[in-house]
Structure formats: C-alpha cells, structure tokens
Amino acid sequence: MNSLFAFLMGMLGVYAIGDNTPSLPPTMFVLHNNAQQASNQRILGWINGNPESVDVDKSNDRVSYTPSSSTALQLKPTASSTSDAMLDYTVDYFASFSGGEGMRFSFRTTRVDFPTKKGIQLALTANGAKVFENGKLIASNDTLRLEQGVQHRINISNNGKKFTVAVNCIPIITGRTELPETEYLIVESLAGTTSSVSGIVYDDFYVND
Amino acid sequence: MKIMMTTFSRNLCILCACALFLNSCAIWNTIVDPTRRETDVYRITTEDSTVVNKVQNQPGNRSNGVVYPSSRVIETKRNLIQADSVVVREYPNFIRMGLFESVGLIGSSSSGKGLGVGMFGLFYDPADYFVDTIQGKSSALFGGGLYRFGMYEARLNWFKGAKNWTIGTNFFEVFLPEADNSKTFASVFPIYVRKRFYLREDIPYLCVTPSIGLGYLPSQYVHGSVSLDFGSIGGLNVRAYAGGVFGGNASGNRFNQTAESSTSFFPYFGIGASVLDFLNKESELGTEWKDIPHSGWDIGVASLGFFSTPADSGVDFISSMGVNGLQLRLANASLAIPYLNNRFYAGTSLFNILAYGSGQWGMAVFPIRAGYWHTLLEDELSLEPFMEIGYYPSTFIHGGVRVNLALHQIADVSLQAGYMNGNSVGGMNNFLTDALGDKGLPFGGVYIGLTFGIFDRIFMHQELRYNKP
Numbered sequence: 241m242n243s244l245f246a247f248l249m250g251m252l253g254v255y256a257i258g259d260n261t262p263s264l265p266p267t268m269f270v271l272h273n274n275a276q277q278a279s280n281q282r283i284l285g286w287i288n289g290n291p292e293s294v295d296v297d298k299s300n301d302r303v304s305y306t307p308s309s310s311t312a313l314q315l316k317p318t319a320s321s322t323s324d325a326m327l328d329y330t331v332d333y334f335a336s337f338s339g340g341e342g343m344r345f346s347f348r349t350t351r352v353d354f355p356t357k358k359g360i361q362l363a364l365t366a367n368g369a370k371v372f373e374n375g376k377l378i379a380s381n382d383t384l385r386l387e388q389g390v391q392h393r394i395n396i397s398n399n400g401k402k403f404t405v406a407v408n409c410i411p412i413i414t415g416r417t418e419l420p421e422t423e424y425l426i427v428e429s430l431a432g433t434t435s436s437v438s439g440i441v442y443d444d445f446y447v448n449d
Numbered sequence: 450m451k452i453m454m455t456t457f458s459r460n461l462c463i464l465c466a467c468a469l470f471l472n473s474c475a476i477w478n479t480i481v482d483p484t485r486r487e488t489d490v491y492r493i494t495t496e497d498s499t500v501v502n503k504v505q506n507q508p509g510n511r512s513n514g515v516v517y518p519s520s521r522v523i524e525t526k527r528n529l530i531q532a533d534s535v536v537v538r539e540y541p542n543f544i545r546m547g548l549f550e551s552v553g554l555i556g557s558s559s560s561g562k563g564l565g566v567g568m569f570g571l572f573y574d575p576a577d578y579f580v581d582t583i584q585g586k587s588s589a590l591f592g593g594g595l596y597r598f599g600m601y602e603a604r605l606n607w608f609k610g611a612k613n614w615t616i617g618t619n620f621f622e623v624f625l626p627e628a629d630n631s632k633t634f635a636s637v638f639p640i641y642v643r644k645r646f647y648l649r650e651d652i653p654y655l656c657v658t659p660s661i662g663l664g665y666l667p668s669q670y671v672h673g674s675v676s677l678d679f680g681s682i683g684g685l686n687v688r689a690y691a692g693g694v695f696g697g698n699a700s701g702n703r704f705n706q707t708a709e710s711s712t713s714f715f716p717y718f719g720i721g722a723s724v725l726d727f728l729n730k731e732s733e734l735g736t737e738w739k740d741i742p743h744s745g746w747d748i749g750v751a752s753l754g755f756f757s758t759p760a761d762s763g764v765d766f767i768s769s770m771g772v773n774g775l776q777l778r779l780a781n782a783s784l785a786i787p788y789l790n791n792r793f794y795a796g797t798s799l800f801n802i803l804a805y806g807s808g809q810w811g812m813a814v815f816p817i818r819a820g821y822w823h824t825l826l827e828d829e830l831s832l833e834p835f836m837e838i839g840y841y842p843s844t845f846i847h848g849g850v851r852v853n854l855a856l857h858q859i860a861d862v863s864l865q866a867g868y869m870n871g872n873s874v875g876g877m878n879n880f881l882t883d884a885l886g887d888k889g890l891p892f893g894g895v896y897i898g899l900t901f902g903i904f905d906r907i908f909m910h911q912e913l914r915y916n917k918p
Contacts, residue, residue: 327533352487400494421491421493
C-alpha cells in the first residue's frame, strides 16, 4: 500500500523535489508581518533552491534550516517610507544549531550573484569564528566556538564603509571595507548542520522618508 | 440536415483581436504580469576630507619679534557621500503564454454531424470558412474542434513545491464537438490545473500533460485531458490530445435557446497546433529575459503588405491608395535551421492571404516558407530571400526578396519584391470574398511593395540560441 501511495505521489511530482535546483524561482516568505511589528520593520526572505529545505515559523518569526540550505533576508521599509532600500543597519538575532560544519552569515553581497560575490562572511564553526572579506580571512576568534543546543547572539553592524561583527556580544572585528553595501543578509546552514535563526531585529536603520 | 453553428466562425477574428489586445494591454499585464522583477541596490560610500589652508598676510611692516597672531586659517571639511546604484533583473513570470490554439477533434461528433474542421481544426472546407452555418458532414474524420484564445499558465506551488504544476486560464475557449449548438461548450477564463512530465528537456520540449479544467460562463463543464506536447519553438506547438468533456448549457444561454437545460458528454482524440504560444520550464523562470533562448529569426502577430502589381483591377478597399495587391500574414514564425551558419530558416503562418488584384487572391493555412536571413546592418537591416508555398485552401507559390528594417522590438517595415502564382479559393462566400473579390481566377505576376510588421520582432544574429556559446 505504501509503495502504491509512493508511486502515486511520485506521479504527482511530490517526491520529485529532492534535488536542490538553484535556478528555480525563489520562494519568498515574510517575517515580522503582524500588525504591530509591520509598522516598524518587515523582513522579506528568499529560500535559495529547494523550498522544502527551509521551514519558516511565521508565528514565532523563526527560520529553521536543514543541512546545506540557505536564505536571503532583506529588510523592507514601512509603507510610509519613500526609500526602498535599507543598507545601513544593525541586525541582531539568535542562532542555534546542532552538529555539522556550522553556519555562515554573509552581508554586502546579493542573492543572485552570491556564489561569485561573497561579500563579508562570518563563519561559525566548532573550531571558532572567522570573518572573511571576499574569501580572504580578516579576523578570527578561536574561543567563540559552536555549542550545540545553545543560542548564540549574532550582531552585525553595517554603516558606510564601517562594519562590526560580534558573537555573544564579543566583537570579532570592527573594520572598514571597500565593498558596497547591499540589502541582503545571507544565512547558510553548512553541511551536516541543522540550525535555526530567530529574534531577528534590525536596528539603527536609516529610513529615507 | 442543416445545422446552425451560430456566431463562432464570424467572431473568430474578433476573438483573436481581443486576445491580442488583452495580452498586450496594461490591464492584462497588471493581472498577469509576464515579467517578474528583482532589484539589487548597491550603496557605495565615499569618504573625503578637504583641508583649506588660508594665509592672508597683512600689507605693510610687521613688528617681528613680538608675539603676533598669525593670519593662517585652517578649515577642515569631512565629506561622506553615499551613492546608490540599482540593478533591475527581469525574469519571465509565466509557464505558458499564448495567443491561439486550435485542435481538430476525432470521435466527438455523432453520425452525420461532423464539422469537418480538418487537421489541427483549421483546414475547413472553404465553403465553411467564416460563416455562421455549417452543414453537418458524415465523412468528416475531424468531426469537431477545440479553440482557445489568450492562454496563460503560471507556476502552481503546492504539494510542498512539487515541480511542473501550473494553474492557468484562457481568455476564451470553445468546444465544438459537432454541428449542434446545444452540445457546444464555451467559457471565458476557464480554470485549468496541469502537470507536465517532461520526456525531453531541451527546446523544443516534449512532455505529457494531464489536465483538469472547469468552465463556468456561459457553459458549465468539466474537461479532463491528457496531451502529448511538442514545443514550443518559435511559439509553435503541436499536441496530441485524448480527453472528455462533460457539461451543460442552461436554458436560454447563447447555445441553448430551448426551454430546458441540456447536458452532454463527449470523449475525443485530437490533433492540435498553437501559434505564438510560448512555454517556459520552471527552471527558466530563474533565467533573465535577456538570457532566454530564441529559436527564430522573425516571430510576430501580423505582417501586412501593400503591393503594386500589373493586375487589371486592384483590391477595392486599397485601390484608392494606389496599390493593387496585398498580403496579410497572421502569426508568423521563421525558425532558424541550425545548419551551416544558422541563417537558413523554415517558417509558417497561421493564415496567409495573398492578393494580386481584385478576384485574384489566395489563402493558405500553415503555408510552408523557407528562406535565408542575411544581416546587412547589425541590429537594424537585413536581406531576406524567401520562397513560400500555400497548399490549402488555395494553391500558390510565392517567392521574393525582402529588405527588413527593424524599427522596434514590436515593429518593422520591409521593402518587398517578388513573384506569385496560384489559384484563388473557390466556393467561399464570406467577408473575404466581399472584400477581395470572388472571381476565383488564377493569378500570377511580379510585384513590389511595402510590408509592415505589427507586433513583429526580428531577432538579431547574436540573439539566436544557436549562435550563443
């Protein structure tokens, strides 16, 4: 009976989604979409590749990642704003994960060109935290290591040429870069890592009203 | 037995025009925007410091050796300039968008009531073109027809992102199973759900497509079918159908003037074709418009030409313009042949009307055309020798050369000269014979004239997929 059901589902194409197909049009989701929060900030997200690889709990604004999955997050202005881009901001959120290679957070990059334009990346692994600028290591902290089942607070500040990356309120780097600012924050769960991100709050963003 | 086929034939052209209008107008684009846009904003920050060092010495002597205030003024300005640049990417936002589809149905009609629509539902008896009344035929293989105008399908994201599901509609569709109005089903904007199983994933695609549809106005019906689809390439598609329709016409609606509602069911097999009907795989929805592969040198809705010919009398309604003949091609497609330098092409049109003079004209459904596309001036000017054969309902041969000037992506103008020879359509009695004359004469001779492409796009050498690395 199960095999018959599987066959029928296969015919429907329900099981034909196992492969990551990056060329699929993005599946979009919205965080902070309730009335109270939407008046302040609304976060758009895109699931890169297989839409089943990421689960979005809209009631708790939590995004859960399966291994080797990623999303692009973008802060959108309120309805009264005339600006359509939020590029100077401080974003603060919690990340937790279990096992695997860890997580990677990238900014000053774009969703589409991400494979070639990596921007500034924070890699959190069991061996510590490292920050890269377009693939070049610019800072590391070996004591900030992944701990399974523990929430880690990530803080990224992005303002003009300056940026700051902090984990658990410990700054890893405060630096300057020539990379242009962009709207996107790419969150990746690396191989073998099941993770989640919650409590995403953008602060100090400049609204061009 | 003479059975009325009310309104359909006469309104076919109007429906085509409406579908075209809706496909192109802003309202339709708002409802079913064929383009999805994404923007990326890059903010570049430039920091700059300006130091102004001013010294304005007083004229005359100064008492050196005494502490004296300097006139030097140092002014430091720090500037922060942030410039945003926006990159807009445009993607197709539909799985299928098409202008016209026609299917000839086998097995849908009762004995003696076949419409005789011919292959693809378009090869009617000449006497049945564009008329209100069609005599039922007993020997017709293609007893009925299915016609769709303004097809649109979008990706249906359900079953947890299962692939190749679509939901779509048509501006209008009509089933004519036989020469009996009460069994005709028609609906505006019917709802269809389809699933495609691709057997060939390269252009032209080959896929099996089960579908279920619901029509509701003015007829109410459920339509289930499975089709084997080949295409699209240059907007051309060929399909083999098997399906069935169950539905009814309420009393007093356009197809049922009796006091009681009528219900009926008919199964069918069908062979269909569609023109200006473009299909995207789901993966192509992530391909920017500028990178979408093109297979044709020229694809367009219509091409209208006015010719000067040595005919004794010109077509009435254009003779005042000083020209005798005309040519109208609907739904052109000239497909590049990937051979040698990819400049040879094979093409066709949905309809082609070729008039040499009054009463000297021919009409062809899906004529066969071949030619060569030579670029004279990149992005603008091209030379196109061609040969065209019409085989039904007229027979004619038409050859010539065109110099095409691309004015815009949807418009072009051509200087055309050539030779045509053939036989006029016999037995027709409709607005075409009213307009073009009905002498049924053979025609032939040379001509020269201008042709205007309307919603017609000429593709450039570098735009063809065969010429891309």
